[in-house]
Structure formats: structure tokens, C-alpha cells
Amino acid sequence: MEVKNFKMVAKTLFGLEELLAQELRHLGASNIEIGTRNVSFEGDTGFMYKANLCCRTAIKILKPIHAFNIFTEEDLYKKIYEMPWENYMSVSGTLAVNATVFSDVFTHSQYIALKTKDAIVDRFRDREGSRPDVDLDHPTLRINIHIDRNICTVSLDSSGESLHKRGYKIESTLAPINEVLAAGLIMLAGWNGQCDFLDPMCGGGTILTEAAMIACNIPPNLNRDEFGFETWPDFDVDLFEKIESSALKKIREFPHKIWGYDTDAVAIRKAKENIKSANLQDFIEVKHQDFFESEKMTEKPLYMVFNPPYDERISINDIETFYSSIGNTLKRSYPGTQAWMITSNFEALKYVGLRPSKKIKLFNGKLEAKLVRYEIYEGSRKASKQ
Structure with missing residues (x-):
């Protein structure tokens, strides 16, 4: 045929x-x-x-x-x-x-x-x-x-509900990031499982979960209950199961570590629930930890992707100090790190005190945002290049 x-x-x-x-x-x-x-x-x-x-x-x-x-x-x-x-x-x-x-x-x-x-x-x-x-x-x-x-x-x-509704999120935090946007940030950053990964302000764990699925090549919508095409008169269930089985065979091992930090104990609990719902608890470790009091745990290369508060849905008392602390922590404690951060607070971004090596225009919901990259070298940048 x-x-x-x-x-x-x-x-x-x-x-x-x-x-x-x-x-x-x-x-x-x-x-x-x-x-x-x-x-x-x-x-x-x-x-x-x-x-x-x-x-x-x-x-x-x-x-x-x-x-x-x-x-x-x-x-x-x-x-x-x-x-x-x-x-x-x-x-x-x-x-x-x-x-x-x-x-x-x-x-x-x-x-x-x-x-x-x-x-x-x-x-x-x-x-x-x-x-x-x-x-x-x-x-x-x-x-x-x-x-x-x-x-x-x-x-x-053919999708039914929006494909950002993966099916693994059972607990939501105050300002959750869209799953499609989270996956997009990681992919734009160029991370696909080649080294350790950290989200230092992980909230409900969406970026961590998407990172683990990318690293292991797990189909992102494997946990969904249904797709729109499943109720069509010509739905071929045998063909769909064949497609699904083929995708599952391409799942791979991931030899590195994925970490998440947050200062909110409730967010950490929710992140753990969501990660467990996605069956990814073997690949991700989340800690009740203040990023500003942390340091890099290994000498290996590290990718960092995070979505800090913008002072929009989550209020920050002193947004200038908060963003300044991001820059200071990266410089002081995270050598050998490629750090990617999305924010819609362009004024606060100036207080990071680091020069972004890349800027990408995006939208987080209706908010215009920038995804910026900071390359934190071992020693000076000049020495690293040499």
C-alpha cells in the first residue's frame, strides 16, 4: 500500500x-x-x-x-x-x-x-x-x-492538549517555567548530556527533568495520557505502538550528574515529586541549598541553566543585590562553567557584573526575555584561551 x-x-x-x-x-x-x-x-x-x-x-x-x-x-x-x-x-x-x-x-x-x-x-x-x-x-x-x-x-x-503538558508534572510552584521553553533553553545552550549539569534555582524541577530526558534521549511526551489523534476514526494503534517502541530503543545511558538547588524547602519537595513522577530520580539529585553559599563540587566541566526570579511573579526585596550575587557566586565559586540564564528583568541583568558572551531573545509567557551566556574560565580568560 x-x-x-x-x-x-x-x-x-x-x-x-x-x-x-x-x-x-x-x-x-x-x-x-x-x-x-x-x-x-x-x-x-x-x-x-x-x-x-x-x-x-x-x-x-x-x-x-x-x-x-x-x-x-x-x-x-x-x-x-x-x-x-x-x-x-x-x-x-x-x-x-x-x-x-x-x-x-x-x-x-x-x-x-x-x-x-x-x-x-x-x-x-x-x-x-x-x-x-x-x-x-x-x-x-x-x-x-x-x-x-x-x-x-x-x-x-493532532496533539490535543498543548505538548508542553508532558504528563510528569504533578506539583506546580509559584512561577513554573513552560516545559517546551525549558527544553529549548537547554538545547540553545548546546547541552545534550556531555558533562555535569546544574540548575541552581530549580523550583519545581522542570529544567532538571527536561535536561535528564535530553541526556538519556527519552521521548519528552512519553508520560502523556493521550494525544488528539488517538480519538480520530483512522487512528492506527498498532502503528503508534511501533513508533513508541522504536523511540524507546533509542534511550541511552547518562554517565554524568544532574543537580538542582533551591532555598525553598516546599519547592524542593515538589521538584522531587515531579522528578519521581517522570521516573528520573536515578539521574537527578536536588538539595535544599542556597546557590550564593555553594561552590562547584568537581573540577570537571559544568553546564548551568537557570531561570532566576524576575521580580514579576516572585518578588525579590533587593533585586540589584540578588543579581549582583549571581555574578559574584559564578566568579568566586564556579570556574570551568558555562552558565546560561533567562530573565525578563533587563535592568537587573546589568548588576550581574559579567559580560555575556551571547544573548538570545525569547519570551517567557508574555514577557520578553533574554537568554544570556556567561563563560566562567579557570583563572583568567586570556590564560584559558592560551
């Missing part, structure tokens, strides 16, 4: 597009094109399953099924109504519609989603005498509407 490739679109966070393209290329995608917060590519049904299971920096994997021009709300309703929705779900199923709009004519995404839902349920009611219900939490079918000026693209959401 001929295996047909089709176009898909993977959505991601700003600044992670190149990483996602690299992931898709490594997994075997074809015709990869990078956009803003998205990467389009081609693959077959098995690849769609694999992309959902294995992509660390994807938020959604969408399968476009139709595109058309619209100029009025009536156009949208008519074109959606004419689509054969009975091929994608039954009248006894449930649906949820999400819409994004970039148009002068269509400006309200929730209204577009509502209009789309009306057209679909009206088609079922007219054809079968009853209509499917809406379920925003666990629908049989998630539908994505994307309007760019006058072009409407209708896609099926």
Missing part, C-alpha cells in the same frame, strides 16, 4: 523555530519551512505520531485539511458547512474549536471559533437530525482555524 505524505505545521515559541526545524529534520521530516512561531513540514501518519511523541520544542502538531478564501462571515460559515465533517468525527462525538486571526476584516478569534462550531454542528443536525456537543477539555476532535488576511486554513489538532 502506498504511504502518502501530507503537510503538517508544528507550532512553537518565539526563538525556538530553528531548534524545532532541526528536531524535525533529525526525525526524518521533508520539505521543512521555518516561519514565525511555527515550522511546516511533510510526513506520513506514522511521522505525525512520532513528531508528537518526540519533539521537545513543539507545542502543537496541526494537520491542515482545507484552505479557502473568505471575505465575509457568511463565506466562513458556508465553506465550513460544506466540508465533510462526518469523515472526521461522528455525531456522538464532541468537538472544540480554536481560532487565530490576522485580518482587518475578521478581528475576533472567539467569534470565528463560535461561527465555525455553528457551521459544523448545523451540518450534522441537517444531515442526521442531531448534533455533536462541545467539550473544551477532552473533545473527540480539536479543530484549528487560522485566518491570515482573507485566507482561512482549517486544520485538525
Whole structure:
């Protein structure tokens, strides 16, 4: 039987597009094109399953099924109504519609989603005498509407819930970092398990968990309860299990150490619970420890990736002193370390007192942020280069 490739679109966070393209290329995608917060590519049904299971920096994997021009709300309703929705779900199923709009004519995404839902349920009611219900939490079918000026693209959401919801996080802290962003930080830093790793302000342990999965090449979404495609009429459970089994065979040993510190005993407890939930307690050690009173535990090279408080969701009494202490601790106690830190507090960043060797623009939620690299050498920088 001929295996047909089709176009898909993977959505991601700003600044992670190149990483996602690299992931898709490594997994075997074809015709990869990078956009803003998205990467389009081609693959077959098995690849769609694999992309959902294995992509660390994807938020959604969408399968476009139709595109058309619209100029009025009536156009949208008519074109959606004419689509054969009975091929994608039954009248006894449930649906949820999400819409994004970039148009002068269509400006309200929730209204577009509502209009789309009306057209679909009206088609079922007219054809079968009853209509499917809406379920925003666990629908049989998630539908994505994307309007760019006058072009409407209708896609099926193969992921279901956002792929940042890996399934291992059972305890949340006050200002948790998105799992996709955490994986992206580690990958942008260039760490893939080649040496020891430290998150000195680990909170609920998200960066630590993502680091361990990267180091061991564990599929990031292995712990999820379900994907959107599992409720589709054409879901091939045997093919999915084959894809999953193949991914599991590629898990590797990790000979180095991953540590996490935090001054909050409650955060440490939550981190331990999350790490245990991910079955990664053999690879990660977390300590109730003040980073500012710590020092590097070995002479081996160390990667450090962390997300310190920005004085936004977590308040800091003296943000200048706090960021100054970060720089002083790195200089005093962490020679031979490549330290990467993300923050949206650009003013506080000046008090670190170290010159970043790299800056990358990202967003943490709605906050514009910078991922910066500090290279802490043994002795002077000049001597290290020599």
C-alpha cells in the first residue's frame, strides 16, 4: 500500500523555530519551512505520531485539511458547512474549536471559533437530525482555524492538549517555567548530556527533568495520557505502538550528574515529586541549598541553566543585590562553567557584573526575555584561551 505524505505545521515559541526545524529534520521530516512561531513540514501518519511523541520544542502538531478564501462571515460559515465533517468525527462525538486571526476584516478569534462550531454542528443536525456537543477539555476532535488576511486554513489538532503538558508534572510552584521553553533553553545552550549539569534555582524541577530526558534521549511526551489523534476514526494503534517502541530503543545511558538547588524547602519537595513522577530520580539529585553559599563540587566541566526570579511573579526585596550575587557566586565559586540564564528583568541583568558572551531573545509567557551566556574560565580568560 502506498504511504502518502501530507503537510503538517508544528507550532512553537518565539526563538525556538530553528531548534524545532532541526528536531524535525533529525526525525526524518521533508520539505521543512521555518516561519514565525511555527515550522511546516511533510510526513506520513506514522511521522505525525512520532513528531508528537518526540519533539521537545513543539507545542502543537496541526494537520491542515482545507484552505479557502473568505471575505465575509457568511463565506466562513458556508465553506465550513460544506466540508465533510462526518469523515472526521461522528455525531456522538464532541468537538472544540480554536481560532487565530490576522485580518482587518475578521478581528475576533472567539467569534470565528463560535461561527465555525455553528457551521459544523448545523451540518450534522441537517444531515442526521442531531448534533455533536462541545467539550473544551477532552473533545473527540480539536479543530484549528487560522485566518491570515482573507485566507482561512482549517486544520485538525493532532496533539490535543498543548505538548508542553508532558504528563510528569504533578506539583506546580509559584512561577513554573513552560516545559517546551525549558527544553529549548537547554538545547540553545548546546547541552545534550556531555558533562555535569546544574540548575541552581530549580523550583519545581522542570529544567532538571527536561535536561535528564535530553541526556538519556527519552521521548519528552512519553508520560502523556493521550494525544488528539488517538480519538480520530483512522487512528492506527498498532502503528503508534511501533513508533513508541522504536523511540524507546533509542534511550541511552547518562554517565554524568544532574543537580538542582533551591532555598525553598516546599519547592524542593515538589521538584522531587515531579522528578519521581517522570521516573528520573536515578539521574537527578536536588538539595535544599542556597546557590550564593555553594561552590562547584568537581573540577570537571559544568553546564548551568537557570531561570532566576524576575521580580514579576516572585518578588525579590533587593533585586540589584540578588543579581549582583549571581555574578559574584559564578566568579568566586564556579570556574570551568558555562552558565546560561533567562530573565525578563533587563535592568537587573546589568548588576550581574559579567559580560555575556551571547544573548538570545525569547519570551517567557508574555514577557520578553533574554537568554544570556556567561563563560566562567579557570583563572583568567586570556590564560584559558592560551
